[in-house]
Amino acid sequence: MDLPLEENRGRLTYWLFYAERCVTAAYAEVLRAHCEERGKPYVVTPPQWGALALLLMQDGMTIGTMSQKRGVDAPAATGIITRLEQTGLVERRHNREDRRVVKVYLTDEGRDIAHTLVSAVEDFEQRLKQGFAEGELNHFLTQLHQLILDAAEIGGDAGDRITLPTAGG
Structure with missing residues (x-):
C-alpha cells in the first residue's frame, strides 16, 4: 500500500480518518465474505453488526x-433496524404493558447469523492486533481514549453520546 506520508506526516486527524476508513473497509469485507460463505441472500454491514451484537447481549431493546449504546443518533439507528428488519434478521414488537414502546428482537435467522458472526469478528480483531507487541495495544488504547476525551472537551456534548470502553475491553 502506498501511503501519502510526506504531505500528511504530522496530521493526526488525517491519519485517524485514514485508519478508520481502512479498518471499516476491511471489517465490511470480513462480514460480507462471512455471509456469502454461508449462502445468505443479504450482507451484514458493520453498523448492522453493531445492532445485532447488542441484541445478542440483550434482546428486546428499544431503538x-x-x-x-452505539453512539449514533436515533434516525441512523432506525435506518439500521429497518434494513435488518427488511432482511428478516430482526423484528419490532410493541410492549404488552405500554403499546407506545416498541422493542427490537432478533429473529431465528438473526440469532443464527449473529452467533456465527461472533467468531468472524473475533478473528478479525485478532488479525488487527497481530502487529502489536504485548503491552503496546493497551498503551495504544489508552492514547485513543485520551484523544476521544480531548475531542469531547473541544466538541462540547459530542462526547456525551459515546460510552468509553475500559482499556482492557
Whole structure:
C-alpha cells in the first residue's frame, strides 16, 4: 500500500480518518465474505453488526437505547433496524404493558447469523492486533481514549453520546 506520508506526516486527524476508513473497509469485507460463505441472500454491514451484537447481549431493546449504546443518533439507528428488519434478521414488537414502546428482537435467522458472526469478528480483531507487541495495544488504547476525551472537551456534548470502553475491553 502506498501511503501519502510526506504531505500528511504530522496530521493526526488525517491519519485517524485514514485508519478508520481502512479498518471499516476491511471489517465490511470480513462480514460480507462471512455471509456469502454461508449462502445468505443479504450482507451484514458493520453498523448492522453493531445492532445485532447488542441484541445478542440483550434482546428486546428499544431503538433509543440501542442508539445511545452505539453512539449514533436515533434516525441512523432506525435506518439500521429497518434494513435488518427488511432482511428478516430482526423484528419490532410493541410492549404488552405500554403499546407506545416498541422493542427490537432478533429473529431465528438473526440469532443464527449473529452467533456465527461472533467468531468472524473475533478473528478479525485478532488479525488487527497481530502487529502489536504485548503491552503496546493497551498503551495504544489508552492514547485513543485520551484523544476521544480531548475531542469531547473541544466538541462540547459530542462526547456525551459515546460510552468509553475500559482499556482492557
